[in-house]
Amino acid sequence: MLLTARDRIQFCRACGAPVVYRIPADDNRERAVCTRCATVWYENPVNVVGTVPVWQDKVLLCKRAIEPRHGFWTLPAGFLELGESAAQGALRETDEEAGAEVDLGPLFSVLDVVRVGQVHLFYLATMRSPELNPGSETLEARLFREDEVPWDEIAFRTVRETLQFFFEDRRRGVFAVHCADIG
């Protein structure tokens, strides 16, 4: 979804009156402003949080049962919710999508996806066992050695980049925090 395709706000979520886009007095960009109660509604990027779950020499991927990218493989990840930290959200998604029990490791990648207004955060994670119990958003969850990763069927560029960073760091024997602008 391109930024320009985002549905603009039409009505005030507080009072239901129409909004207009204009630059408020103390601001420098257009915002949705209610024509009745004058509330200003801001639109901001959201966070996607996930993990790189590792079991021995293998990485866990999930085959998506939902759009977008149905049938493609992803690291367990999803939108950060109110009431949880980024790390807690990453653990929750790992449980919901793969049913994997993991010990969360350090932050590993921070990836801007400006085009869709998202910042993705992935954490390293060590699986406690190879047992998996995929949820309804996952067709199949599987462990892959590096030479088995289905690179042509990876769902998202942030997942591809994070996997590449992971295998590079594992070869070097040092894990860093990686930042990148995905565009």
Added chain:
Amino acid sequence: MLLTARDRIQFCRACGAPVVYRIPADDNRERAVCTRCATVWYENPVNVVGTVPVWQDKVLLCKRAIEPRHGFWTLPAGFLELGESAAQGALRETDEEAGAEVDLGPLFSVLDVVRVGQVHLFYLATMRSPELNPGSETLEARLFREDEVPWDEIAFRTVRETLQFFFEDRRRGVFAVHCADIG
């Protein structure tokens, strides 16, 4: 602002009809769902992005001209906007609030503020000169040596933690990426 004090969505931003909070069929938590067009409206944490601007042995702080925490000192930071990366947003805020020209360094701190639904990202930054030109949100911008920092007048816990991480790392001579849950 406590999470529980957030104003809930009352009306659909697409069609203006009232919403109700209920758990959608394919979900596991309450969302605002439009009673007319059935659109589901998600509410998610937002990002605050900023810098630790350094000039020689000094750090730049800004005295806030706006609420919350009017008159208290902060690192330059603000809400990430659509259409920019986290690093671009941090640079923009540094320019808007302090008028400082900096070379952006690496990501330095990632701080969850779950209570208010925010994730704060601070980047190290090297000032190109000590020239400052504070904007309308800043009463005063000033460079502080470590022993001059007004610790009792720091605006936000994320700023205090980031400054403490910075001075600790500078003493060690090694800068890492710091993650913390501020509560």
